[in-house]
Amino acid sequence: MRRALYSTAAVILTGSLFVAAPADAGNKHQSKAKPIDTSKLTRGVTVNGQLKTLRQLQVIANRNDGNRASGLPGYDASAAYVASQLKKAGYKVKKQTFTFAFSRDLAPAELQQVTPTARDIETAAFDYSGSGDVTGAVTPIKLVIPPTGGPGSTTSGCTPGDFPAPGSAPSVALIQRGACDFGVKAANAQAAGYDAVIIFNEGQEGRQELLTGTLGTPVGIPVVGVSYEDGVALSQQPGATVRVFASTEVDLNRRTTNVIADLPRKTKNQDQVVVVGAHLDSVAEGPGINDNGTGTAAVLEIAKQYTKTRTAKKAQRPVRFAFWGAEEKGLLGAYHYVDSLTDTQRGKIYANLNFDMIGSPNFARFVYDGDGSSDGNAGPAGSAEIEKVFTRYFAKRKLASAPTSFDGRSDYGPFIEAGIPAGGLFSGAEGVKTPAEAKLFGGTAGVAYDVCYHQTCDDITNVSTRAIDQLGDAAAHSVGVLALSKKGLYGDQRRAKVSGKKLAAMKRAGDRSPGHALTR
Template identity: 35%
Template sequence: MKSVLCVVAFSTLAVSSVIQQSPESRKPLVSSAALEHDITSKNLFKRAKQLYKIAELGVEEYGHPTRVIGSKGHVGTVDYVQNTLSKLAHYYDVSNQTFEAVTGNILNSSLTLGDDLLPASAMSLTPPTKDKAPVNGPLVLVANLGCDESDYPANTTGSIALISRGECPFGQKSANAGKAGALAAVVYNNIAGNLSGTLGQPEANHVATFGITLEEAQPYITDLKAGKDIPASAYIDAIVKVVATTNVMAQTRGGDQDNCVMLGGHSDSVTEGPGINDDGSGTIALLEIAVHLAKYKVNNCVRFAWWAAEEEGLLGSDYYVSQLSEEENLKIRLFMDYDMLASPNFAYQVYNATNAVNPVGSEELRDLYTDYYTAHGQNFTYIEFNGRSDYDAFIVAGIPAGGIATGAEGVKTEDEVALFGGTAGDWYDPCYHQLCDDLTNLAIDAWEFNSKLIAHSVATYAISFDGFPKRIKTPGVKRNKLRQSNYLYHGPDLVM
């Protein structure tokens, strides 16, 4: 009888040993040093070349490479991410979310005021002019900022309305112009610089809408105030449509499933180009890190996300967060946003996410980034945490967030040249939202360095949240203060 009991006991121990020595449990615990070592510029650029080939799938429909939502280039991007992750099904639970989003394509446009053909930009999600043909009428100056229907004079009917930027969204100005009978609208900037914005969610009263600079507008404003008549002609051929598009998520099977570090980048580009820096650099960095993380064990779960429709106004991340229950919301200890990591005229930029106006923990994440730059002898600069990328929905929902970037259409200063090199007076990314955002538009060394920093951020929190603030059940309270103050963006384009 004793011998039988001994055999049973031995068998139980053997089974227990097998369970404890599963393949996942035998993996080493992730470390920053190990995961950073796995990231190389060679592999990042190899994936960039694959992504550019995928963008070329958009040529047939758009006439050039693009990964805009609804295009074959974006469908191919989503497939590429999912296919890569499917080979790691033992390590990740991979899921997706399909949702509807509005996208647009401006095929052609022109604006003539008086005798001058202006270099105007048609606004994102603008409708076309009537019958997709030129419309002609007098230029009419709108009072105040065009935010109230009473700002539009009686002679707006049949005219092209000239409106100042400010106070309310561009979409509201366009709709008010349409209600007043305008054939088209031209919004001019109220500060120096170009004006490229979005009308946002389409509505019936929107009219074809352009953006111009204050310098371009000033002579016409002066003439109109002096009572002069200015003939105008506007033309936009554009398509606005609703498409189905997809977010992709991958979460480690291992680690504490109630305490997750989450990070994301967007998988789409603008219509105008292939988006190899914006945000191919983030898409690829996350995918490369996800592949190598599968070699290691984690204590806390890690959740990767590739958002769709960021360029249309953060639609994918907004949708994702809107679907979280309170319980699932609280499982996300922090969200890290990685959008544009390889700008050619780069600066190492850290979102200035303070706890004073954001969920507590955002500042601790900010400091992790700055500590890393400092420890590696690199300069950095703080940039506004103003809603331009996919972190926005998370901080509104009370989830600590932050991130790094290398710059978009902002102009590099002499002081920044002293810190990072490059060219003063040029954009950080001279090909931002353009066709030339291709394989030649990458600062490879900066991309590799920032990708290693992402690996460090993943490993740090995958190991432990010790010292990191616990989540509290008061989502969005502090963020509302920022929402109420000069909130110009929801996504990469100006909204007001």
């Protein structure tokens, strides 16, 4: 999962205690349909099967400088492994190559306050930060402390006019997270003549901790993040000076791949392609076994069992399995895929299912909020029906689930931007589990869902088998429902026929025949 903080919507317990076909329960024809039997597929997708893949990904990381990041050998080895497994399962596999702006830390970033009191401050360099070792005076940039609006309301650094002239001595801009992209803030600071940038978290609930993220494109000066508390402390010391250090590698034309697999067989509804995806890359800081080895392992195991259990032979529409590269650099693999499609090809994508981090040690069962019921941020039409597939599955098993916002943080983002319905699962990243969530899901309140998020310790020991059991089965169920449903998400594959007798009665009553446009 890419470096960007998220807010989880309010937790609710799903109330429906049955499994039904995914169309709206208000459709009288659909409500009579029998539940879709996905049991063979869900039974086939086992914890042991997923762990085999996770162990292999760990071995690959161990042999490749401890990571599987796109643009580095560990990713290439991961892609080769996944491709070989898919070919053995009978898929036609394509490696889709693209170039991207690569960035990684060559040494840990450092931040020290020099005056008036010397101290070390916890920090991390942003992706695409420039290298440098700068000691200079701190200049606060249009800060709002405490923030007076909701998340994303603070405009610090968003316009060139926010930056006073820095003078001839080295200067460090202190900027607050908020309404515009980190890259915009950093670029404005560089254009104004600042030598380094510190961006601190905004301050609202969920925006307090150490800030990490991506600038999107390279900048030529060091850019580091700090927590809200440390940012406030720096802002309240007039005349403070700091040392900012970052050592990074940036390559604007690094190559990487997506791995895309299709079965060489036709289905009844060939123009309704279900794309099931997970990002394959890790960050450069660690092996990425939870982020996103767990999503990769689930999707790969579903693909294997989809053929092994003969589910594919009953499919009503094709399923395409995709493993995205360079997600950690801004969803670049998924964007490349969607952008490479023609309008006709894009129109044939029926739905996107996305699985990113589904094995967090202190996990929750988060479902992407397709209908926007928790925060008003709904996905494209059809996303609500996909959400119901998951919530009904969990409710049938008397397992709580909760909505998480469509905030564009993972690879579904390019699909929903193109108007394609999407959905999926997430077990939590660096956010902290609340007491209400601990009551619903178990685990420990006040602790991150994944304390090893984007770190070296995100290894084979950093996975909950209970999480990958429950969320892996839910993922398999969703693939089965979308593939096998004869009526589809919206119940529109078969239409009820109107008898001649009923049609005559409708006409006698003054009604129009089906499909006749009303004139007034």
